[in-house]
Amino acid sequence: MARAARTVLIVAMALSSLGFLTLAGWQVQRLSWKQDLIARVGLRLQAAPVAPPAQDAQVGKDDEYRRLRLQGRFEPREALVQATTDLGGGYWVIAPLRLDDGRIVLVNRGFVPPERRAPEAHAAPDGPVELTGLLRLTETGGGPLRKNEPAEGRWYSRDVAGLAAQLGVADRAAPYFVDEAADPAQPQRWPRPGLTVVRFANNHAVYAATWLALAAMAAAAVFYLVREERRRASP
Structure with a gap:
């Protein structure tokens, strides 16, 4: 050389x-x-649930996975977002919850398999509800190699703005969504809540x-x- x-x-x-x-x-x-x-x-997951942020509050990374307590009524409408979970492939059921003060929060009520995607197979409670869940930030764009198709009602990510527009609540919806926590009184209910992945590589x-x-x-x-x-x- x-x-x-x-x-x-x-x-x-x-x-x-x-x-x-x-x-x-x-x-x-x-x-x-x-x-x-x-x-x-870890500290957020162990903390007591708190009221949702104010309508004009700035929500960011420091708020994600904070436990919230929500009270209100579910609107009679929903959207399905394709999902893969420990229970297999299926859909997240996203429904608008009208809080007692009139605000709207999109709630991920949980997972349903394809055979339970019909609304009558996982109907939301008819009346006042109180639930706890984790604050999650919007997921724009879609999934790997798949874009959300709002015009066709095909969703691969939980895009708050897009879903709120499809559900007709864009002007009142909070800029985040909430993953509903598991209900110990109904461990086998559909949709199946409490499947949020909080493990970090x-x-x-x-x-x-x-x-x-x-x-x-x-x-x-x-x-x-x-x-x-x-x-x-x-x-």
Whole structure:
């Protein structure tokens, strides 16, 4: 190998080692962020349910998975969003709940399999209800490789604005939706609530270790190449 080529290889390996170190540092930062997220969400899940945010409140990441208590009546309409859960493939049943103060909150009443998608197979309670659930942020766009098709009533994500428009409550709906919590008194009811996934993948320590190992290997290669270059240059 020509000397110029060896020099280029040494520089490339040195830059690679620095790049791998940078990526390892980024994964360490991500690890800290993920651990903080898991801790914060855990505290929210254990906290007592509270009233929903005010109509003009700004709702963001710091509010997601907060437990809410809602009181009102379900409107006689719903939308179905395609879903895959531990119970298999089917649909989320999204229904507008008119709160006692007149506001509307879209509630994910739970999961139904395809054979129970007909409204009469999972009718909402007729009358006042009180329920608890988790505040969730809107999911725009659709699913992987599938876009929501509002005009055709096909939904692959829980897009609050789009669903509220289809249900005719866009002017009154809160900018979030609520995943209804499981009902211990009706463990086998349809729709089946309480299926919110609150597990967060946390592989950042493994990724950091991998990048560190690659950085060490690249640094070792630089050391070997530099030593060989000096040996070649020695008389």
